[in-house]
Amino acid sequence: MNDQILIEKAKEGLKEKILNIANPAPRRIFLKVAVDNLLETISWLKNEQGFTHLSTISGVDLGPSFEILYHFANNFCSFTIRTEIPRDNPSLPSICQLIPGAILYERELQDMLGLNVQNIPDPRPLLLPDDWPAGNYPLRKDWKFERPAEVIPGGKK
Amino acid sequence: MKIGAFIPELLRHLAKKPATVDYPFKKLEVPKGFRGSPYLKPELCIVCRACERDCPAEAIEITSLSEAEKKFRMIIHNDRCVHCAQCVDSCPTGAMLIDTRFEIADYDRHNLKMQWDYIRAVVKPKSEPKSDQAKS
């Protein structure tokens, strides 16, 4: 199977950088690396395995840390690289030099989870309004949205 | 490249009946399974609250009027309803049904509320519900 070959190749090419590699379903590979090895792993994936298409970047708030998932895809496999960064120092390198199309996803990460993406070519906020209060990151678990009470135009009957 | 490639088609339709319908005056038939607004058959409701729990729009509200008489009140907020008919699927006794009306707009959102006061029915669920419907 392609998945097995790819996993073998990953083990060969990345060696001790791999923290964990899993293949929970056909055509799905999850590879965990440390944040310091992220750029090398992605450049390995792109240049040596030909994964040029970045589907998206997901960020998950795990409580004490954030998990960032880079979903790559090519014609036969969806390859996810995951990395974890601590909550008190949420910074990770930008991958825009390798994948120019990642810019919008990285800006979204900055807005929504308050991650500090280093060397990002365009650090402006993407989604949030300009008068959004600083330090509010909506997709963090500790950010609670209070739904305002429903107001029916015309008042109560 | 053909100049005026569209002209034959256009002229062919000049004398034809328009494809559009003079809507508020003439109406199209809706098909049989059309999902309109939900309504309740109170004589079948066993107050399992499956509809209330599964409603994605929080449009169904069941309150208890009197515990002793087992009297309940259901309000369907049609102004919030998204017409997904999940309540119909969730209902184990077939008490929730959906009609085929589509002109339900109103000037006042309060007029869109529908309300039923009823005594809880004792009906055995006809068929197995599609999802796990543990009584809450």
Next chain:
Amino acid sequence: MATVRTLVYLFIYPGLLFIFIYSTFCEWYDRKLYARLQNRMGPTHTGRGGILQPIADFFKLMSKEDIVPERADKGMFSALPAFGLAIVSTAMLLIPVWNYQLSQPSLISFNGDLIVLLYLLTLPTFIFFLAGWSSTNLFSTIGATRVLTMLFGYEVPLFLAVLSPAILANSWRLAEIAAFYRQRPWLMLVNLLGFVIALISVQAKLERTPFDIPHAETEIVGGTFTEYSGKKLALFRLMLDVELVVASALLATVFLGGFPGGFWLGLLNFIIKTLVVIFILSLIRATTSRIRVDQVVSFSWRYLAPLAVLQLLIVILVKGLIS
């Protein structure tokens, strides 16, 4: 008698009253036709078959709030719609539609009225330009520059195409040109190419698809008319309708032999011939998609202008043959 005639001419037929009513009818006709060509219903409910819809639209717009942009040149901004309407209505007076005697076919008829009419039809373009420019809106400004850019494209072919029948008829007077072709109907065929060129140029002059570039709503919102609202917009729309009638009447006079036959028959002729021209214009509008402003200019100079010159050559040849 002459005074009464003048007054009737100015205010009733074919002056203001007739032209306003007839132009709204033409708008309805254009809209209905356009809709039916697209397999739609078009205006339906105001009046029989929606025939009063343009009038209803006019009165609705007249009663709407009228907003003048803060930074616009207020005087010019407000004066332009009325000015434009006046120009196209004046142009209508030159069309020979009265009882059709060669001596007195219209209120004023003189040798060279063709040229005056063409110039009166050029002025609305400048009105649109000024309207867009004085709005000081970005979209209006782009629309205004597009108006002028397009003018350089279609104006010369239009002039050449309209002048070639005049050369053949050996007259610069509309009534005489029409009379000439009525006597020799087969000579109208000589001007067929010119007629096509003139139709395309008039389409561009009236800013209808494929030349609705200056007010292309999907590109630059409303273009020149972005800031116009209420009464001013109503007048502009009326002006466009009148311009449509005048332009189609001009083409009917020059290429289709005018409107002979006294008052009633002349009126019938007028209506039928303008409606035929408007039908062709609507068909062009329905058949094509909007092109870019650079494509308009290159199309005009690459195809229309050489063809117009060719038409001129044909006319000169034919003239040599028949004389």
Next chain:
Amino acid sequence: MNFQIPIGPQHPALKEPIGLRITVDGEIIREADLRLGYNHRGIEKLAESKTWIQNIYLMERICGICSHSHTTCYVQGVEKLMEIQAPKRGLYIRTLVAELERIHSHLLWLGVAGHEAGFDSFFMYVWRDREIVMDILEIISGNRVHYAINTIGGVRRDLDELQVKNILDSLSVLRKRSEYYLNLGTTEPSFVARLAGVGYLSKEDALALCAVGPTLRASGVPMDVRKDDPYAVYDEVPFEVCTADTGDVLGRTVVRIKELFQSYNIIEYLLKNLPTGPIAVRAPRRPKSNEVVSRYEAPRGENIHYIKSNGTEKPERLKVRAPTLGNYAATIKMLKNGFIADVPLIFAAIDPCICCAERAVAIVDARTGQEKIVSTSSLKQLKQNVSPNKERKREVVWPL
């Protein structure tokens, strides 16, 4: 002479609000910048507070046009989390609706392209024929737009013989019409003049900027999730991935019309090989703690959902990446050095679904002004400052 033109958030070319600011030099675009956020609804956050069943309908409301694609993507992910397998007939009906939706979306796009190019007759005719497929969807699912046919573990409504026959009859009409439009759209000179060579995106750029869907395929990259990562029953259905190598708007049009024909073939295959049996299985209320990446080829391109469950009734994280967001970076590239007149066409050519792309946070009030971005609070301030009786400024500042 450069000046900036705001396209949006409210603009007739955009059917949904988005802020696009272009710097033009005469009629030529020099710079383009994109501003999202006008339309944010906070769906990702909201999904974390809704149950798995409620989320089906929430996902459906990400987008009106591709409502089925988001639910399918979500539902097949959740099915994997819950370790259930939808029955074959259910999957066939799911695929059938997906392909009908693709037809409806592509026809809609074709009409919109005509409208953006000022070709209103084309738009009217295409949309008239699109009604046929809308009616089919209404008969199958009970609604024209939000079909709500998916449920966790299968589909909600079955097909009967009469419906199958109706759909096949309508398809033959649609097929004939699509051939006509393919012929017309590629021969009408004024239309072709607007499409050909506009919004060029090279193969390298398309790959580097991670474009998806027909935008990518029109640049000559045969990437289609249906083929690469078959979900539902696409591994059983024969079809081809349509590509074009022109990389312009005309190429995207051709790719979409070719895909229409593929969809007709797929639907015919599905209806002729429709298996019997149940249409859904019972789903548990809670999945185990797990995670899944679900991909789907929406009409606009690759749609990807990352779903993480924590063993409760509600998802821990639901990340949605709709195809439009993936194409924005490429759009900016395409717009540069184009004409103002081409903005709506280039923008429409990615088939933007702004609702899809914008869904991450609760309230958004930003408004793109002409010179600067003005927030609502300062707008309200402005409104209070300018009283109706105040004298108007007389000085005129010419924009040029």
